[in-house]
Amino acid sequence: MDSKFSPAILSNAVPPYGHVIANEKWRGSALVQNFKGNVKVIFEEEPGVVDFYLSNKSCIIYVSEGDLVAGNYYKRRIVRFRNANSSLQGIIIVEKTHLSEQYFPSMQKFVVLELGLTLLPVASQAEASQLIGHLALTEGKDNPFRRRSTSRLLEPVVLALVQQIPGVGKVKAQALLHQFSSIHQLSTTSISDLEPIVGQAAAQHIWGFFHHQLD
Template sequence: MAAKGDVPAAAGSVVVPYGHVVGNEKWRGSEVARRLQGKTKLIFEDGLGLVDFHLSNRICVLYISEADLVAGDEFKRRVVRFRNASSLGGIVIVEKTPITEQYFSAVQKLVVLQLGMVLLPVANQGEASQLITQLVREQSKDHTSNPFLRKQCSQLAEASVFRTVQQIPGVGKTKALLLLQQFGSIHQICNASVKELELVVGQTVAQQIHTFLGS
């Protein structure tokens, strides 16, 4: 049986009061928590499992720090467990620094290409707090149906996918745009045959894409 901290709380099981952020107890006293408390109403709870911050009852953040990236693959297992066990909308925030630059493409491939989640890089916890605050403010414009939050998350997801496709060897902005226009999603690009890819980006790049996504 999985330990309590091994699974995320179910959608709707965490009640986030209007205008608040619910943070995992482990972040109490951290820089991101201190900065958030100056901008929004932050409350801490145990039992959030894999989730670091709940922005609403259905939208949450998984935070990958510089230390997490350097330490090894545990963060990967955490994100995969979350994706497999939760119906929540998950946004992954990752610290992209000179130290973690070398790991970032692998994180993009896992989070965006394989798991279909939103990935947002930040330089530090201060920048992360600004991003979380921005999302909460968008949500607060309409706390009944949250159309602004949904629109914001949709825009973030689209930008995240576009940036990630550009990281595939041989693919820049133009080819990334052509691929997404033709196939519509990362999932469809991953499932496309070399022949189908060739029609959009040519033989050489098609083979590079197929090799990269299949590795």
Template sequence: MERSPLAGAGTTHLPFGHIVANEKWRGSQLAQELQGKMKLVFEEGLTPVDFYLSSRSCILYVTEADLVAGNGYRKRLVRVRNSSTLQGIVVVEKTQMSEQYFPAIQKFTVLDLGMVLLPVATQAEASCLIMQLVQEQTKEPSKNPFLTKKRAQISEPCLLRTVQQIPGVGKTKAPLLLQKFPSLQQLSNASIQQLEPVVGPPAAQQIHSFFTQSR
């Protein structure tokens, strides 16, 4: 695998079913959950990246402890945001303990940096979310859409819980959104006009603001 210009390691053509993980995740619950579904390749020196999903896409994982500890995570996010070669997706643990710190990272990630931020409650839920992201990136337009939809259902419960945590959504509107926008990529790219018929104007504005950079 070729070295990434940003981090210590990366890929140009990551084989399907493989994820490159930062060595620091070896033995973690998240790694164990992923290893049952994907082939994990651990490498040292991936800072600031936690997981490479492809040659151009990576995960930056912010734990509950990272949030409580302060703003140390910000440098990592900025490095990836400033890279011309990588799309960084920020996954953050939003728990009862870290919930009070979530608005700050949401503002910094979404409004200041214009990056996608996805909340999870546990590392087990994060593994399902990462699987969903990998599936979205490896879908081929020529595939039968009914088959790809069935394939995406593997991580549907985790995807539903993640969408429920988006401001303005909750348990009632999340299923409606996923019926119309069955993937995170589609939901994050939806316009206010596309969202309004599903959830109404106030919630549509909140969801759109959650995923997009303030202009």
């Protein structure tokens, strides 16, 4: 299924509103079983490298605790998706646990800094279920406020990620999320654009976080 001969993505993956298209490997999993009743799952045997299709605009690649600890296979999956030249927005959800947290900074650099994709850490599959379920309803609904609603939905998760930047506490993180629509947009912002929001010192910390090698 995930060989070099299979497509990286499904070109016709358009789940109906309130549904997600899921990789067959997730059938019977705790993640899928924890979806709320208003989200239905359509299983697909050959979805490419994608784990969940939320709409014709976005999809999810899920990196489990085991995937992160095991090595670099997850990187090949993400690169295949990135190289597919799709219009889909790729959201990478990763299980950041006590066991896997030491591997998270390396993944953060790879996904956010090198590939420019959205990375969202979760503590468990139960938390991921809630996030994916809400995303399916928000992303799949065709309304002009979809992007803004999604931003509000993801704020607690993204807020925690932004607060990992040295010199950025909760107040400054909230100010940044109010101004920038994504982590990728924040990562490409200049120091001069950041200074009016968080001050000179924090602006330099943020720019350095995204542009220098992390320890």
